[in-house]
Amino acid sequence: MAGSATPMMAQYLALKAQAEGCLLFYRMGDFFELFFDDARIAASVLDIALTSRGEHDGAPIPMCGVPVHSAEGYLARLIRAGQRVAIAEQVETPEEAKKRGGSKALVARDIVRFVTAGTLTEDALLEPRRANVLAAVCELRGVCGIAHVDISTGYMELEECPAHDVTAALARLDAREVVVPEDWLEAPTDAIARPRAGFSSDGGGEDLRRIHGVATLDGFGSFGRAMLAAAGGLIAYLEHVGRGTMPLLLPPVPRECGDTLAMDAATRSSLEIIESSQGGRAGSLIDAVDRCVTGAGARQLAEDLSAPLTRKELIDERLALVAWLHDDAILRGDIRSALRALPDIGRALGRIAAGRGSPRDLGQVRDGLEQARALRDRLPGSADRPALLDRLLPALGGHGALTDLLGRALVPQPPTERGQGGFIAEGYDAALDDLRRTSGSARRAIAALEARYRVETGVAALKIRHNGVLGYFIEVPARHADALMTPDSGFTHRQTMAGAVRFNSLGLHEEAGRIAEAGGHALAAEEAHFEELVEAVMAARMAIAATAAALARIDVAAGQAERAVEGGWTRPRIVLESVLQVQAGRHPVVEAALMANRRSGGAERFVANDCMLAANDRLWLIGGPNMGGKSTFLRQNALIVLLAQAGGFVPAASAVIGLTDRLFSRVGASDNLARGRSTFMVEMVETAAILSQATDRSFVILDEVGRGTSTYDGLALAWAVVEAVHETNRCRCLFATHYHELTRLAESCDALSLHHVRAREWKGDLVLLHELAPGPADRSYGIAVARLAGLPPKVISRAKAVLDKLEKGRAQTGGLAAGLGDLPLFAAAAEAEEAQCDILRDRLQALDVDALSPREALETLYELKREAGSSEA
Numbered sequence: 088m089a090g091s092a093t094p095m096m097a098q099y100l101a102l103k104a105q106a107e108g109c110l111l112f113y114r115m116g117d118f119f120e121l122f123f124d125d126a127r128i129a130a131s132v133l134d135i136a137l138t139s140r141g142e143h144d145g146a147p148i149p150m151c152g153v154p155v156h157s158a159e160g161y162l163a164r165l166i167r168a169g170q171r172v173a174i175a176e177q178v179e180t181p182e183e184a185k186k187r188g189g190s191k192a193l194v195a196r197d198i199v200r201f202v203t204a205g206t207l208t209e210d211a212l213l214e215p216r217r218a219n220v221l222a223a224v225c226e227l228r229g230v231c232g233i234a235h236v237d238i239s240t241g242y243m244e245l246e247e248c249p250a251h252d253v254t255a256a257l258a259r260l261d262a263r264e265v266v267v268p269e270d271w272l273e274a275p276t277d278a279i280a281r282p283r284a285g286f287s288s289d290g291g292g293e294d295l296r297r298i299h300g301v302a303t304l305d306g307f308g309s310f311g312r313a314m315l316a317a318a319g320g321l322i323a324y325l326e327h328v329g330r331g332t333m334p335l336l337l338p339p340v341p342r343e344c345g346d347t348l349a350m351d352a353a354t355r356s357s358l359e360i361i362e363s364s365q366g367g368r369a370g371s372l373i374d375a376v377d378r379c380v381t382g383a384g385a386r387q388l389a390e391d392l393s394a395p396l397t398r399k400e401l402i403d404e405r406l407a408l409v410a411w412l413h414d415d416a417i418l419r420g421d422i423r424s425a426l427r428a429l430p431d432i433g434r435a436l437g438r439i440a441a442g443r444g445s446p447r448d449l450g451q452v453r454d455g456l457e458q459a460r461a462l463r464d465r466l467p468g469s470a471d472r473p474a475l476l477d478r479l480l481p482a483l484g485g486h487g488a489l490t491d492l493l494g495r496a497l498v499p500q501p502p503t504e505r506g507q508g509g510f511i512a513e514g515y516d517a518a519l520d521d522l523r524r525t526s527g528s529a530r531r532a533i534a535a536l537e538a539r540y541r542v543e544t545g546v547a548a549l550k551i552r553h554n555g556v557l558g559y560f561i562e563v564p565a566r567h568a569d570a571l572m573t574p575d576s577g578f579t580h581r582q583t584m585a586g587a588v589r590f591n592s593l594g595l596h597e598e599a600g601r602i603a604e605a606g607g608h609a610l611a612a613e614e615a616h617f618e619e620l621v622e623a624v625m626a627a628r629m630a631i632a633a634t635a636a637a638l639a640r641i642d643v644a645a646g647q648a649e650r651a652v653e654g655g656w657t658r659p660r661i662v663l664e665s666v667l668q669v670q671a672g673r674h675p676v677v678e679a680a681l682m683a684n685r686r687s688g689g690a691e692r693f694v695a696n697d698c699m700l701a702a703n704d705r706l707w708l709i710g711g712p713n714m715g716g717k718s719t720f721l722r723q724n725a726l727i728v729l730l731a732q733a734g735g736f737v738p739a740a741s742a743v744i745g746l747t748d749r750l751f752s753r754v755g756a757s758d759n760l761a762r763g764r765s766t767f768m769v770e771m772v773e774t775a776a777i778l779s780q781a782t783d784r785s786f787v788i789l790d791e792v793g794r795g796t797s798t799y800d801g802l803a804l805a806w807a808v809v810e811a812v813h814e815t816n817r818c819r820c821l822f823a824t825h826y827h828e829l830t831r832l833a834e835s836c837d838a839l840s841l842h843h844v845r846a847r848e849w850k851g852d853l854v855l856l857h858e859l860a861p862g863p864a865d866r867s868y869g870i871a872v873a874r875l876a877g878l879p880p881k882v883i884s885r886a887k888a889v890l891d892k893l894e895k896g897r898a899q900t901g902g903l904a905a906g907l908g909d910l911p912l913f914a915a916a917a918e919a920e921e922a923q924c925d926i927l928r929d930r931l932q933a934l935d936v937d938a939l940s941p942r943e944a945l946e947t948l949y950e951l952k953r954e955a956g957s958s959e960a
């Protein structure tokens with residue numbers, strides 16, 4: 088690449104322009120090369136050598152490259168590092184290029200696909216236990232349509248929500264990529280902007296009808312305009328990245344707003360459902376719950392935990408299946424070992440549909456479908472079989488013709504490479520068998536030739552060998568070559584090596600020709616069969632996807648049952664009343680961590696605690712020392728609600744769960760400096776969301792609200808928030824606090840009760856009992872905890888002295904909350920304000936404005952203003 092205008096450079100730059108901000112993998116022979124900034128980025132992410140090649144505008148061109156055969160691994164690392172990649176392949180052979188444009192012609196190249204985090208199908212690039220979601224969002228008049236698809240399995244859902252709920256919905260989806268119209272101002276920061284034209288509701292509807300070959304979408308459900316517009320944007324993006332090849336898309340499923348337990352992004356991350364606060368799966372809820380034996384099951388479980396249900400009958404249906412499997416250990420074991428052997432047919436199907444399927448994928452579909460049928464046949468048809476299972480079982484069968492076809496057509500273990508052939512079974516195609524026999528007999532003939540030539544030449548070391556450049560040849564050690572060099576020897580010289588000489592012969596040439604010809608025909612025949620088999624699989628794709636979904640659902644239920652047996656979990660009872668009655672509840676993650684500690688010598692056991700919220704006792708104020716277990720208690724109850732509504736057993740001795748519409752968790756403040764908000768600001772924004780959205784069917788956990796600011800402000804805010812939750816939201820709520828003063832709220836709030844986590848000082852040491860007890864905490868143990876943490880003794884004794892003084896002061900003044908007892912309640916205060924407004928309103932209405940002189944009007948205005956002002960004082 089010398090000079091600035093070489094044809095190759097021009098071609099490269101034209102392709103780079105089409106790559107739209109993606110790294111360009113430019114195919115050159117056996118390598119993908121990257122140039123300029125792409126090379127710099129890739130070299131640093133991949134830790135490979137950055138070199139240079141030729142010059143552009145007088146400067147060397149930075150370059151790096153990756154071998155084509157190992158490109159997948161490099162792609163995976165780039166995608167994980169947040170990059171997107173455009174693959175430019177050679178789309179003609181060098182011979183074709185020469186024929187077209189003479190000896191100097193450049194091989195034509197084109198971008199054949201884009202590899203992006205949301206559009207992966209390759210096994211090596213996907214995490215088996217995590218869905219790979221691509222979402223598109225489009226706002227139409229305040230309503231946001233969201234379309235999302237996991238193209239590795241084709242599952243697609245469309246939903247609509249008010250614009251202000253879109254962040255929560257996207258948090259639920261945990262999408263790898265989000266595409267939005269380029270002119271949408273509210274878009275999430277890392278969203279991919281796409282042309283607005285793609286996001287049209289008419290176009291989206293038309294696309295879906297075309298893809299699924301239907302005249303109307305009514306058969307799939309009803310879809311709003313914003314949903315269809317989002318679907319349009321999603322499909323346009325898929326067409327763009329696949330360069331026209333559409334991945335598998337199953338018929339869209341409409342998701343009703345309110346069908347699932349609403350949780351905002353802050354709640355999700357604070358409950359560490361799918362990811363722990365450290366960022367990995369370890370330490371998350373799913374990690375403590377997941378006992379699925381298939382990747383598809385684990386993906387379904389993640390979906391269930393991200394979107395728990397809000398309809399009692401659906402939850403009960405899932406619970407009944409878990410209970411059935413829970414009670415029958417032998418059956419559960421059987422099912423799980425059958426599932427364990429299952430290939431991931433959903434993802435194999437995804438690759439086949441995307442045009443990237445291999446013979447191995449076809450084999451996986453065959454094996455998976457066969458095993459699904461075998462599993463169905465093994466499940467007993469007893470009268471107590473749960474209704475959900477009855478509904479799932481038909482989906483496990485019905486593939487007889489397809490599995491029979493694939494069974495006859497494919498070898499038992501088909502290879503991942505299809506170019507080499509060898510995947511069509513013997514006996515499937517007589518003509519193919521003939522071709523194979525021909526090349527087999529030619530191979531045998533070559534072996535016979537070798538033996539014959541050894542005898543004829545007297546060279547025992549003579550060998551017939553094969554390589555990619557020469558094809559078949561005869562090789563003898565150099566010292567024996569002379570005998571074969573004579574003109575009448577029947578051998579023609581081809582190549583002289585250091586220690587050996589290579590020859591050809593007429594007989595060998597003929598047999599090699601037979602092998603090549605038959606081999607070529609055989610490969611073509613296998614390729615044609617491959618296409619037919621792909622077509623047969625594609626024709627059954629909906630049914631295969633349904634089988635995969637049914638298997639995943641059974642795996643989730645069996646895994647939940649297994650987990651419940653392992654941990655002594657219980658079946659929750661879902662009721663419609665607003666209660667939460669958990670006996671001996673535990674935190675699944677903390678308990679698992681303590682158990683792991685015990686295995687390595689630790690002594691602590693998890694202490695189970697009850698939570699008994701009911702309509703007349705719906706707000707628990709929980710005090711007690713730091714490290715006493717308040718946060719753990721709060722979270723464990725939120726997690727129990729979540730697990731129950733996801734349709735699983737819960738870590739408790741018994742649990743009655745009043746159906747919950749929204750779950751809020753504000754636990755611990757974490758700085759969000761990236762979004763320019765301080766700890767306190769984040770805390771208040773989240774609290775504001777709770778106060779505006781929690782209903783009397785919601786469950787809220789609030790941990791130390793007000794902690795992030797000065798003592799007085801913090802206490803005042805905490806006080807007002809508790810009152811508002813109690814009087815206005817009327818939701819079930821656990822509120823942990825260090826403000827002892829808040830206990831006085833028990834006097835005025837009738838559905839509020841006081842609790843504390845117990846601790847004891849024993850021989851000067853603090854013993855945390857992690858046990859919840861009724862009543863307020865007797866004292867705080869901050870200094871004792873600080874001592875436990877190893878603060879220097881000098882600092883501790885100084886702190887004690889300061890505390891002594893402060894406490895004396897408090898005793899004299901009545902403490903921080905002195906006088907608060909006379910404050911009218913939140914609602915009473917609001918009522919008083921409302922009454923004042925009513926008086927003003929009556930007076931305004933009584934005024935006959937036309938009858939007033941200008942002077943009287945002005946005086947009346949002053950008067951009204953004075954009155955309004957007096958109510959503010």
Ligand SMILES: Nc1ncnc2c1ncn2[C@@H]1O[C@H](COP(=O)(O)OP(=O)(O)OP(=O)(O)O)[C@@H](O)[C@H]1O
Nearest residue numbers: 692693694695712713714715716717718719720857
């Ligand atoms: N019920 C329990 N049984 C056993 N150990 C527990 C229990 N609850 C909490 N712990 C242990 O105590 C530690 C601290 O718990 P947690 O963070 O809930 O305390 P906290 O009262 O909220 O503290 P702080 O007020 O400082 O936030 C946990 O990490 C856990 O190891």
